[in-house]
Amino acid sequence: MSRDEPVEVKHxxxxxxxxxxxxxxxxxxxxxxxxxxxxxxxxxxxxxCGYVAFLSPKLVAGCLxxxxxxxxxxxxxxxxxxxxxxxxxxxxxxxxxxxxxAAARETLEEVGMDVRVENLLGLYWSEPRPPTxxxxxxxxxxxxxxxxxxxxxxxxxxxxxxIPWKEIAFRTTRAALRDxxxxxxxxxTNF
Numbered sequence: 001m002s003r004d005e006p007v008e009v010k011h012x013x014x015x016x017x018x019x020x021x022x023x024x025x026x027x028x029x030x031x032x033x034x035x036x037x038x039x040x041x042x043x044x045x046x047x048x049c050g051y052v053a054f055l056s057p058k059l060v061a062g063c064l065x066x067x068x069x070x071x072x073x074x075x076x077x078x079x080x081x082x083x084x085x086x087x088x089x090x091x092x093x094x095x096x097x098x099x100x101x102a103a104a105r106e107t108l109e110e111v112g113m114d115v116r117v118e119n120l121l122g123l124y125w126s127e128p129r130p131p132t133x134x135x136x137x138x139x140x141x142x143x144x145x146x147x148x149x150x151x152x153x154x155x156x157x158x159x160x161x162x163i164p165w166k167e168i169a170f171r172t173t174r175a176a177l178r179d180x181x182x183x184x185x186x187x188x189t190n191f
Contacts, residue, residue: 062090
């Protein structure tokens with residue numbers, strides 16, 4: 001395989017990280033499980049150079065694209081995990097970008113929309129491999145309509161009462177959608 005040839009991500013392999021790291025990213029030495037001071041937690045440590053691979057959650061960012069406060073954009077996943085289920089646009093934050101920038105980038109990549117990222121709705125914790133923290137932002141659409149992509153087989157706007165709850169992809173997606181619908185309902189009852 002050429003170094004310039006594109007590679008498709010195999011999510012089942014990605015989910016083996018970080019627990020199955022076998023070799024040091026710095027020197028190539030064997031990684032072993034050791035107690036690390038001062039907190040006495042078990043971590044992966046290089047047997048050659050002593051590098052500690054501290055295990056921490058991956059950061060994901062996404063957008064709830066809300067049009068006129070009434071409907072929100074969801075996409076049907078065209079890739080694993082959770083193929084065929086609904087979620088909002090989102091993905092991993094790249095090194096050097098803010099979560100809000102990542103949320104906007106992922107929305108553009110997945111549904112072809114430029115959005116105006118507004119407020120942080122919340123942070124959500126997920127425990128599958130690898131563990132993730134999901135930063136969910138409210139965003140307003142700009143003039144580009146949504147479209148399908150390699151990652152989204154279908155895109156649609158849903159009124160709160162029409163959200164396909166039984167077909168939602170992730171626990172974190174359900175939690176963010178519940179928070180959005182609750183906040184929306186609270187705002188309506190306060191006026």
